[in-house]
Amino acid sequence: xxxxxxxxxxxxxxxxxxxxxxxxxxxxxxxxxxxxxxxxxxxxxxxxxxxxxxxxxxxxxxxxxxxxxxxxxxxxxxxxxxxxxxxxxxxxxxxxxxxxxxxxxxxxxxxxxxxxxxxxxxxxxxxxxxxxxxxxxxxxxxxxxxxxxxxxxxxxxxxxxxxxxxxxxxxxxxxxxxxxxxxxxxxxxxxxxxxxxxxxxxxxxxxxxxxxxxxxxxxxxxxxxxxxxxxxxxxxxxxxxxxxxxxxxxxxxxxxxxxxxxxxxxxxxxxxxxxxxxxxxxxxxxxxxxxxxxxxxxxxxxxxxxxxxxxxxxxxxxxxxxxxxxxxxxxxxxxxxxxxxxxxxxxxxxxxxxxxxxxxxxxxxxxxxxxxxxxxxxxxxxxxxxxxxxxxxxxxxxxxxxxxxxxxxxxxxxxxxxxxxxxxxxxxxxxxxxxxxxxxxxxxxxxxxxxxxxxxxxxxxxxxxxxxxxxxxxxxxxx
Numbered sequence: 001x002x003x004x005x006x007x008x009x010x011x012x013x014x015x016x017x018x019x020x021x022x023x024x025x026x027x028x029x030x031x032x033x034x035x036x037x038x039x040x041x042x043x044x045x046x047x048x049x050x051x052x053x054x055x056x057x058x059x060x061x062x063x064x065x066x067x068x069x070x071x072x073x074x075x076x077x078x079x080x081x082x083x084x085x086x087x088x089x090x091x092x093x094x095x096x097x098x099x100x101x102x103x104x105x106x107x108x109x110x111x112x113x114x115x116x117x118x119x120x121x122x123x124x125x126x127x128x129x130x131x132x133x134x135x136x137x138x139x140x141x142x143x144x145x146x147x148x149x150x151x152x153x154x155x156x157x158x159x160x161x162x163x164x165x166x167x168x169x170x171x172x173x174x175x176x177x178x179x180x181x182x183x184x185x186x187x188x189x190x191x192x193x194x195x196x197x198x199x200x201x202x203x204x205x206x207x208x209x210x211x212x213x214x215x216x217x218x219x220x221x222x223x224x225x226x227x228x229x230x231x232x233x234x235x236x237x238x239x240x241x242x243x244x245x246x247x248x249x250x251x252x253x254x255x256x257x258x259x260x261x262x263x264x265x266x267x268x269x270x271x272x273x274x275x276x277x278x279x280x281x282x283x284x285x286x287x288x289x290x291x292x293x294x295x296x297x298x299x300x301x302x303x304x305x306x307x308x309x310x311x312x313x314x315x316x317x318x319x320x321x322x323x324x325x326x327x328x329x330x331x332x333x334x335x336x337x338x339x340x341x342x343x344x345x346x347x348x349x350x351x352x353x354x355x356x357x358x359x360x361x362x363x364x365x366x367x368x369x370x371x372x373x374x375x376x377x378x379x380x381x382x383x384x385x386x387x388x389x390x391x392x393x394x395x396x397x398x399x400x401x402x403x404x405x406x407x408x409x410x411x412x413x414x415x416x417x418x419x420x421x422x423x424x425x426x427x428x429x430x431x432x433x434x435x436x437x438x439x440x441x442x443x444x445x446x447x448x449x450x451x452x453x454x455x456x457x458x459x460x461x462x463x464x465x466x467x468x469x470x471x472x473x474x475x476x477x478x479x
Contacts (some may be wrong), residue, residue: 002014002017003017003098003099003100004016004017004098004100004105005017007100007105007461008465009125009464009465009468011124011125011128011129012118012121012122012125012464012468013105013121013464014121014125015120015121015124015125015128016105016117016118016120016121017098018035019032019035019117019120019121020095020096020098020107020112020113020117021095021096022035022095023091023092023093023094023095024077024078024079024113024116025078025079025080025081025091025092026078026079026080026081026143026144026145026146026147027078027144027147028078028092029053029077029078029143029144030053032077032078033049033053033054033055033077033141033143034049036049036055036057036077036120036124036141037049037055039057039124039127039128040055040057043127043128045057045058045059045127046058046059046160048157048160050154050155050156050157052143052144052150052151052154052155053077053143053151054140054141054142054143054151054152054154054155055077055140055141056138056139056140056141056160056161057127057138057139057141058136058137058138058139058160059127059134059136059137059139060136061134061135061136061137062132062133062134064133064479065133065134065135065136065478065479068135068136068478068479069135069163069164069165069478070135070136070137070138070161070162070163070165071134071135071136071137071138071163071165071166071167071475071478072138072139072140072161072163072165072166072167072433073122073123073126073137073138073139073140073166073167073169074119074123074139074140074141074142074166074167074168074169074170074429074430074433075116075118075119075120075122075123075140075141075142075168075169075170076116076119076120076141076142076143076144076145076146076151076152076170076429077116077120077141077142077143077151078113078116078143078144078145078146078147078151079111079112079113079116079117079146080111080113080146080453081110081111082110082111082453082454082455083109083110083111083455084109084110084455086109087108087109087110087455089109089110091110096110096112096113097109097110098112100461101458103460103461103462104450104458104459104460104461105458105459105461106456106457106458106459107455107457109455110455111453111454111455111457112449112457112458112459113457114447114449114457114458114459115170115171115172115446115449116145116146116170118169118446118447118459118464119168119169119170119446120141122169122464122467122468122471123139123141123169124139125468126139126471126472126475127139132472132475133475133476134475134476134478135475135478135479136162136163138160138161138162138163140161140433142155142429145170145429148390149392149427149428149429149432152429152432152433153390153392153432155432155436158433158436158437161437163437164437164439164440164441165402165403165440165441165442165478166403166430166433166437166440166441166442166443167403167442167443167445167471167474168428168429168430168442168443168444168445169444169445169446169467169471170428170429170444170446171444171445171446172446172448172449173446173448173449174446174447174448174460174463174466174467175411175415175419175420176419176420176422176445177404177407177408177411177419177420177421177422177443177444177445178422178423178424178428178430178443178444178445179397179398179401179404179421179422179423179442179443179444180331180334180337180363180394180395180396180397180423180424181363181394181395181423181424181425181426181427181428181430181431182216182338182339182341182361182362182363182394182395182424182425182426182427182431183361183362183363183365183368183391183392183393183394183395183427183431183435184216184359184360184361184362184368184390184391184392184394184427185359185360185368185372185388185389185390185391185392186254186357186358186359186360186388186389186390187342187357187358187360187371187372187375187386187387187388187389188355188356188357188358188386188387188388188389189319189323189355189356189357189358189375189378189379189384189385189386190353190354190355190379190384190385190386190387191315191316191319191353191354191355191356191379191382191383191384192312192352192353192383192384193308193309193312193315193316193352193353193354194308194309194311194312194352195306195307195308195309195312195351195352196306196307196308196309197306197307198244198266198307199268200242200243200244200265200266200267200268200270200307201266201267201268201270201301202246202264202265202266202301202302202303202304202305203264203265203266203267203270203273203274203299203300203301203302203303204262204263204264204299204300204301204302204303205230205233205234205237205262205263205264205265205273205277205297205298205299206260206261206262206263206296206297206298206299206300207226207229207230207233207250207260207261207262207284207295207296207297208226208259208260208261208295208296208298209259209260209292209294209295209296210223210224210225210226210229210257210258210259210260210288210292210294210295211223211259211291211292211294212226212256212257212258212259213256213257214255214256214257214426215254215255215256215257215341215343215345215359215361216255216341216359216361216424216425216426216427217424217425217426218257219257219326219327219338219341219343219361219425220327220336220338220425221291222288222290222291223257223291223292224257224284224288224291224292224295225257225258225325225326225343225344226250226251226258226259226260226261227248227250227251227258227261227320227344227345227346227347227356228320228323228325228344229261229284229295229297230248230250230261230262230263230320230347231248231317231319231320231321231323232280232320232321233276233277233280233297234248234263234265234317234320235317235320235321236276236279236280237265237267237272237273237276237277238313238317239276240269240272240273240275240276241267241268241269241270241272241273241276242267242268242269243265243266243267243268243273243313243317244265244266244267244307244308244309244310244313245263245264245265245307245308245312245313245316245317246263246264246265246266246303246304246305246306246307246308246349247263247264247303247305247349248261248262248263248316248320248347248349248354249261249262249263249347249348249349250262250346250347251344251345251346251347251357252345252346253345253346254343254345254346254357254358254359255343255345255359256343256345257343257345258344258345258346258347261347264303264304264305265303265307266307270301273299274299277297277298277299278297280297281296281297281298284296284297315382315383316354318382319356319378319379319382319384320347322378323344323356323358323375323378324342324371324374324375325342325343325344325358326341326342326343327340327341328340328341328342328362328367328371329362329364329367331363331397331423333397333399334397334421334422334423337363337423337425338361338425339362339363339364339367339425340361340362340363340364340367340368340370340371341360341361341362341425342358342359342360342361342371342375343358343359344356344357344358345357345358345359358375360372360375361394361425361426361427362394363394363395363396363397363423363425363431364394364396365393365394365396365435368394372386372388392427392431392432392435393431393432393434393435393436394431394434394435395428395430395431395434395442396434397423398441401441401443402441403441403442403443404421404441404443406474406477406478407419407443407445407470407474408421410470410473410474410477411470414466414469414470414473415466419445428444430442430444445467446467447459447460447463447464447466447467448460448463
């Protein structure tokens, strides 16, 4: 007897349980991909599997819907694999131990992967059924979403996707429709430096105590960026004392707001530099008293390394002072939404080079490109070079979205109130497909999950039932 066989909708929970029996953590999705292909072969459905193990399954329209525009159903196969300290399960080799408690489904000792699994299961249940009216269905199942949307980014051939209406079933809060997201890239600026002796006193200057945060969803919180504040402190010191930079380092991830950054400098007047640091410590404590009350600027004697020459030091201070950072534009369509931003996430000094990596985000691709061009202009003027990595498209808000209007109508009739319409300043797979499929009309939604990506992750059964009813009614009206 299966654990979930008595749950409704039966088809959805049947396929969800089958998927949970297959290890499918990020980077370990071949078995799940092959399972999807076997599903398609058994039902004689058109199917494609690419070299990354992304899968597309196509089902013809039911009678009466032959002339309707196709619809894409989309979700991802991979899950985040975490387990409790006392759990001995090998999540690379073993499936999940499912359990039902009240109105929720969870996995004993591990994460559940509900945000990906239920999207796959719902699409399979629709493809498997013979009594659900629908247009041509194009189900897209991607890999490695949780570690950078690698499957969606790497999907090269989308020629078999005729639809330009997409239901993404990967959201985690019932009643919230996501309708826009940011595209992004990592822009790395490289500045060459030369070194020579300088008869100053070495000091180590640190800016720390900051909260940090996600450079997308928390960029609007007014949080301090340690690397940028370090540049401000160094520039202020350089105005009062002749200064040579030895190194400047901070941040751990491109997409995280740095909590701490440090520089080693050689100062001609160490006492004056220390006085400037004390002044900046007080100024920053005042400026960030609400968002980063623990911020500090500290300075200690010492620090190793041969100083950069005067020109290199000047160029580095100019870069850290003038580089754009933080919010650059707010959306005119959705109140409170950050439209365009960038974050200096990693600053690293080597013997002859300084690297500065920015996470650039925008839901408007032209503004994302504008920020890259600003960084190129600044960096090349200062004698450096720029490389762009992992660029992906934004999902721009559509004021005229027939799909969103239909879903709002169906939701309102079912729930008695309108859904919440949201956009996020972070990347989701819808944005990738918006770039690959020009004119895509897309909405992302899902059932309620709690404690996402922890070993207390729970999928709410009644929420799945309500989502299923809404999806079926939406497909029925897509003539």
